[in-house]
Amino acid sequence: xxxxxxxxxxxxxxxxxxxxxxxxxxxxxxxxxxxxxxxxxxxxxxxxxxxxxxxxxxxxxxxxxxxxxxxxxxxxxxxxxxxxxxxxxxxxxxxxxxxxxxxxxxxxxxxxxxxxxxxxxxxxxxxxxxxxxxxxxxxxxxxxxxxxxxxxxxxxxxxxxxxxxxxxxxxxxxxxxxxxxxxxxxxxxxxxxxxxxxxxxxxxxxxxxxxxxxxxxxxxxxxxxxxxxxxxxxxxxxxxxxxxxxxxxxxxxxxxxxxxxxxxxxxxxxxxxxxxxxxxxxxxxxxxxxxxxxxxxxxxxxxxxxxxxxxxxxxxxxxxxxxxxxxxxxxxxxxxxxxxxxxxxxxxxxxxxxxxxxxxxxxxxxxxxxxxxxxxxxxxxxxxxxxxxxxxxxxxxxxxxxxxxxx
Numbered sequence: 001x002x003x004x005x006x007x008x009x010x011x012x013x014x015x016x017x018x019x020x021x022x023x024x025x026x027x028x029x030x031x032x033x034x035x036x037x038x039x040x041x042x043x044x045x046x047x048x049x050x051x052x053x054x055x056x057x058x059x060x061x062x063x064x065x066x067x068x069x070x071x072x073x074x075x076x077x078x079x080x081x082x083x084x085x086x087x088x089x090x091x092x093x094x095x096x097x098x099x100x101x102x103x104x105x106x107x108x109x110x111x112x113x114x115x116x117x118x119x120x121x122x123x124x125x126x127x128x129x130x131x132x133x134x135x136x137x138x139x140x141x142x143x144x145x146x147x148x149x150x151x152x153x154x155x156x157x158x159x160x161x162x163x164x165x166x167x168x169x170x171x172x173x174x175x176x177x178x179x180x181x182x183x184x185x186x187x188x189x190x191x192x193x194x195x196x197x198x199x200x201x202x203x204x205x206x207x208x209x210x211x212x213x214x215x216x217x218x219x220x221x222x223x224x225x226x227x228x229x230x231x232x233x234x235x236x237x238x239x240x241x242x243x244x245x246x247x248x249x250x251x252x253x254x255x256x257x258x259x260x261x262x263x264x265x266x267x268x269x270x271x272x273x274x275x276x277x278x279x280x281x282x283x284x285x286x287x288x289x290x291x292x293x294x295x296x297x298x299x300x301x302x303x304x305x306x307x308x309x310x311x312x313x314x315x316x317x318x319x320x321x322x323x324x325x326x327x328x329x330x331x332x333x334x335x336x337x338x339x340x341x342x343x344x345x346x347x348x349x350x351x352x353x354x355x356x357x358x359x360x361x362x363x364x365x366x367x368x369x370x371x372x373x374x375x376x377x378x379x380x381x382x383x384x385x386x387x388x389x390x391x392x393x394x395x396x397x398x399x400x401x402x403x404x405x406x407x
Contacts, residue, residue, distance in 0.1 A: 018185060018186075018188075018189025018190050019125060019128065019145065019186075019189075019190055020144060020145060020147070020148040021148070021185045021189060022084065022088075022148075022182045022185040022186040022189065022190065023121075023125065023145055023148040023149050023152060023182070024148040024149075024151060024152040024155075024182075025152065025178045025179070025181040025182035025185060026088060026091070026121065026152065026178065026179060026182035027148065027149050027150075027151075027152025027153045027156060028152045028153075028155050028156040028159070028174070028175070028178035029091065029095060029156060029174075029175040029176070029178035029179040029182070030118070030152070030153060030156060031152060031153035031154065031155065031156020031157040031158075031159075031160065032156040032157070032159060032160040032171050032174060032175040032178070033095065033098070033114060033156075033175055034057065034060070034153075034236070035153075035156065035157035035160050035161070035236075035255075036156075036157065036159075036160020036161055036163070036171055037098065037160065037171060037172075037175075038053045038056045038057060038111070039053045039236070039237070039239065039240050039251075040160070040161070040165070040240065040251055041168050041171065042056065042104065042107060043240075044165075045102075045168060046102065046103075046104050046107070048104050049366070051237070051362040051363065051365070051366050052104055052362075053236070053237045053240075053358070053362065054236070054237040054358035054359050054360075054361055054362025054363070054365075055108065055358075055359065055362065056107060056108065056111045056358075057111070057233070057236060057237070057354060057355075057357075057358035057359075058354075058355045058356070058358050058359045059108045059109075059111040059112045059115065059355075060111040060112065060114060060115040060118075060354065060355075061115065061233070061351045061352065061353070061354030061355030061356070061357075061358070062112065062115070062351070062352075062355040063111070063112035063113070063114075063115030063116050063119065063351070064115040064116075064118055064119045064347070064348060064350070064351025064354065064355075065348045065349070065351035065352040065354075065355055066348075066351075067115070067116050067119040067120075067348075068119040068122070068123060068344045068345070068347045068348035068351055069123075069341060069344045069345045069348050070344070071083060071087075071119045071120040071123055071124075071344055072123030072124075072127070072340035072341045072342070072343055072344015072345065072347070072348075073340060073341040073344065074086075074120070074340070075120075075123055075124040075127055075340035075344070076127075076339065076340040076341055079192050080124040080127055080128050080131075080340065081124070081128075081186060081190045081191075081192060082124075083120045083121070083123065083124030083340070084120065084121050084124045084125060084186050084190070085183060085186055085187060086117075086120045087117045087118060087119065087120030087121035087122075087124075088117065088121065088179055088180075088182045088183040088186065089117075089183060090113065090114075090116055090117035090120065091114055091117035091118070091179045092176060092179050092180060092183070093113070094110055094111075094113040094114035094116075094117060095114065095172060095175045095176050095179060096172070096176060097110045097113070098110045098172060099169065099172035115351065118351075119344075119347075119348075119351070122343075122344075122347045123340045123341075123343045123344035123347055124340060125145060126142070126145075126327060126331065126343045126347070127339045127340040127343050128190075128193075129141045129142060129145060129331070130331040130334065130339050130343065131193075131339065132193070135277075135328075135331070135332050136277050137277060138277070138327075138328045138331045138332070139272075139273040139274060139275070139276035139277040139281070139324045139325065139327075139328040140270060140273040140274045140277055140324075141273065142273050142276075142323070142324040142327045142328050142331075143269040143270040143271070143272055143273025143274065143320075143324045144269070144270055144273070146269045146273075146320075146323055146324065147266050147269045147270060150262060150265050150266050150269065150320075151262070151266050152178075153262075154258075154259070154262035154263075154266070156174075156175070156178065157255060157258075157262075158255055158256070158259065159171070159174060160255075161251055161252045161254075161255035161256070162252055162255075165251075165252070215333070217333065217394075217395045218330075218333050218342070220391050220394070220395070221326065221329055221330065221333070221346075221391070222345075222346070222349050223387070224285070224326065224384060224387055224388060224391060225326050225330075225346060225349040225350065225353070226349050226352055226353050226356075227353075227380060227383065227384040227387070228289075228322055228326065228353070228381075228384050229349065229350045229352070229353020229354060229357065230353040230356050230357040230360070230380060231292070231353075231357070231377045231380040231381050231384065232292075232319060232353070232357065232377070233353050233354045233356070233357025233358055233361070234357035234358065234360045234361030234364070234373055234376065234377055234380075235296075235357075235361060235373060235374065235377055236357070236358050236361060237358050237361040237362040237365055237373075238361050238364070238365050238370040238373035238374065239254070240254075241365050241369070241370040242254075242299075242308075242370035242371075242373075242374075245369065245370060246302075246303055246370060246371060247303060247304075247305050247308055249305055253305075254305075254308075257305060257308065257309040257312070258309070258312050260309060260312075260313060261309070261312035261313040261315070261316040262316065264313055264316065264317065265313075265316035265317060265319070265320045268317060268320045268321075269320050269323075269324065272284060272320045272321045272323075272324050272325075273324035273328070275321070276324050276325040276328050277328070280392075281325045281326070281328055281329040281332070282325075282388060282391065282392035283392075284321045284322070284324070284325040285321070285322055285325040285326060285329075285388050286385055286388045286389065286392070287318075287321050288317075288318040288319065288320070288321030288322035288325070289318065289322070289381045289382070289384050289385035289388065290318070290385060291314050291315070291317050291318030291321065292314075292315055292318035292319065292322075292377075292378070292381045293318075293378045293381045293382055293385070294314055294318075295311045295312070295313075295314030295315035295317075295318060296311075296315060296374045296375070296377050296378035296381065297374070297375070297378050298310070298311040298314070299311040299312070299315070299374045300371045300372075300374035300375045300378070301371070318381075326346070327346070330342060330343055330346040331343065360376075361373045364376060
């Protein structure tokens with residue numbers, strides 16, 4: 001299999017830049033929907049309470065959880081590019097329906113449909129990276145792809161925060177345009193590297209059963225992924241109340257203060273991925289939890305906007321260390337025949353975290369206030385960090401690249 005650096009496309013040159021562009025444009029739409037439309041537009045325009053943003057994120061995450069493993073299996077049997085195209089094609093009508101719907105319960109269906117679209121995109125995306133890169137380079141490529149993810153989400157969140165109160169309908173137009181641009185970038189820029197045809201079925205001479213790929217290590221890692229994602233996802237419903245009640249700033253101003261955290265996080269993603277290649281998956285995973293605990297505890301107690309901005313930098317840096325480490329760890333455990341399936345399973349666990357976390361966060365915001373959400377998240381990060389230590393000791397020599405793979 002050719003290395004990614006040697007894999008060239010006639011229009012866009014070296015992989016994975018077209019894939020990174022697709023992720024960026026798609027995440028602009030996701031940032032607008034999850035951050036601005038769910039958090040600000042729905043409570044204000046539809047008159048819901050503060051728990052509804054969490055319910056919408058739960059519907060989005062639950063749809064991802066239920067459909068990501070089958071979507072990953074789909075990407076194992078066809079050209080992986082087709083899975084990405086299907087995902088963006090499903091997201092476009094989901095956003096369009098949100099612009100036309102004015103009932104919060106119908107919004108739940110729209111959120112779930114958009115989650116279905118995301119479910120097709122991510123397993124295929126990470127499987128492409130795992131197919132083209134050996135284990136000792138996978139963390140770095142995951143970091144690169146997450147730069148596009150974070151920057152796109154940040155741009156979408158910023159656009160949303162600045163526009164949602166003045167021209168809310170413009171948000172839907174920008175989100176549809178972003179998803180459409182992602183579809184076109186995928187169609188034109190990403191090669192059919194598994195064969196000449198987009199709809200060609202992939203046949204493996206020796207294809208083991210899915211059950212044979214399961215292991216104790218994968219089960220332990222799955223628990224860590226769920227816990228890490230729940231801890232972060234529960235913060236989303238608390239962001240707007242945190243700005244209103246604790247910092248006394250507008251949603252737009254709070255979003256602007258988070259820009260340095262997004263920029264620094266994007267700058268750290270590739271080095272963080274490289275660290276997971278060089279030092280193993282466990283150490284960056286654990287270090288990320290330590291940074292998250294520190295940032296969350298500071299945010300829970302401060303009433304200063306600059307201090308909250310600094311805490312956001314620390315929280316983003318912690319998340320940046322965590323994401324490439326667990327993604328690369330799953331890639332290491334996934335055989336080529338079921339790579340999309342197992343990666344889909346791991347990303348589905350992220351969807352489960354995104355389903356559980358906002359629901360928990362929304363209930364805590366209603367009953368105990370935004371600071372309680374940050375404290376609860378820090379406690380869960382502490383428990384996850386402790387579990388990571390045990391994971392590292394139990395599977396000390398498992399899931400590492402062999403010398404022949406490093407050649």
